[in-house]
Amino acid sequence: MTNSVLLQWRFYCGVVMFRLENFTITGLQPVSLRLQPGECVGLSGESGSGKTRLLRALADLDEHSGTLVLNDNLCESGCAHLWRKRVALLPAESQWWHDRVGQHFCIAHDNNGSDCLDDKATERLGFSREVMNWQVTRCSSGEKQRLSLLRILVNRPQVLLLDEPTANLDPEKARCVEQLVADYLQAEQACCIWVSHSAEQLQRVASRRFVIADGALGDA
């Protein structure tokens, strides 16, 4: 009896891994959203509409109220840094503080970073293992953007929050990134919120699309 109720309930809801209920930040109407494993939703809106702030709050970097749940775990129930390992935010502009690229990968390990690198992903974004020895100052903004995507994937996050992840890339490289993220979501059964100004891109990557306008999240 309990089993069938549970089955019915799961059928009714679908499997939800990342759930926002009345999730509120300043300047934005409460947001309710459910993401399923492997799903990618698109988010657009004018500059300053609050897309970035929403993503920051989802990574628990800004104050928020309402409910935020990942796999039945409330955001507040565990350590904040563990939450951010699972809910990874890729900012529009990445920051690098060491001299070499590799030092930013696998910060916990004392090596040049190549041990925890996904070779396939590295190759697909147009790099070889050598990239770990590159000087950060020599990297172009596009290279940094692709490297920062590789960097957050090291933690094997379950939710990707991507803030304009292809803004500095040429169309060909942008396609590579789109494909890589799609494959990652499938392989890891992770989910993703993809912020972009390009409606075409969101058509390609996202199964559902939302837009922030006049301080509220609505369907695109």
Added chain:
Amino acid sequence: MRELIQLTAPDLMLAALLILALVGLTARMKLAIGVQLTIAAVRTTVQLLLIGLVLKSIFSNAELHWVVLMSTVMLAVAAWEILARQKRKLRGWWGFGISAFSMFISSFLITVLALVFVVRPDPWYTPQYTIPLLGMLLGNTMNGIALGMDRLVQTAWQQRSVIEQRLMLGQTAIEAIRDIRTDSMRAGMIPIINSMATAGIVSLPGMMTGQILAGSPPVEAVKYQILIMFLVTAGTGFGVITVLHLISHRMFDTRERLRFDKLLRTPQD
């Protein structure tokens, strides 16, 4: 021991003439420092004469509560002075508390330890030892603490996006600010390490010189100077550690978010 040569008021007047000559020369050359120079010279005269009188009366009735009162006032002024030297002002009583507490560790505790276990005057709070020792520790550790604190807050502010990026990658607040803390510790300690390294070769420390001028045998003066150096170094170190610990915890909230709005008086600029 030779009789101490007493300075008279005319002697000091002669030294003051040098300052007057300097003021005159800078005015002629339009160097615009005369007013500040005069005010500072007058301040130092008045303040030192006053402290001379205060010390005279405390020395003549050496009671614990007078010593404690005097020490507390000195501590409070030092704590305020640290805050005044910060480029980015800390917020509210918390800021004052941080700097007062770290000065308490760096100077108060160290002075008491030195009095009770090393110098051992009788009684232990004899003001002839307590007040100069505390004053020297406050004055010297204050620099290191102010430098370390300024470096931490300033660098963290400039590198706030790096700190947040490190948080985004799942680092704890302490991991995210570790490099900046190491850097600030160095900034706070370098002056005292340098002065230990050059003491006696490049510079003759003021206290030792004073004792020798007052007629102490040089070796006795040197022993006191070594004691003071060690106390100042230990005090600076413990004080800087305290201030770094307290401020870097204050900088983040319970969800390990960077919160300059809680730490600084005016976070926007």
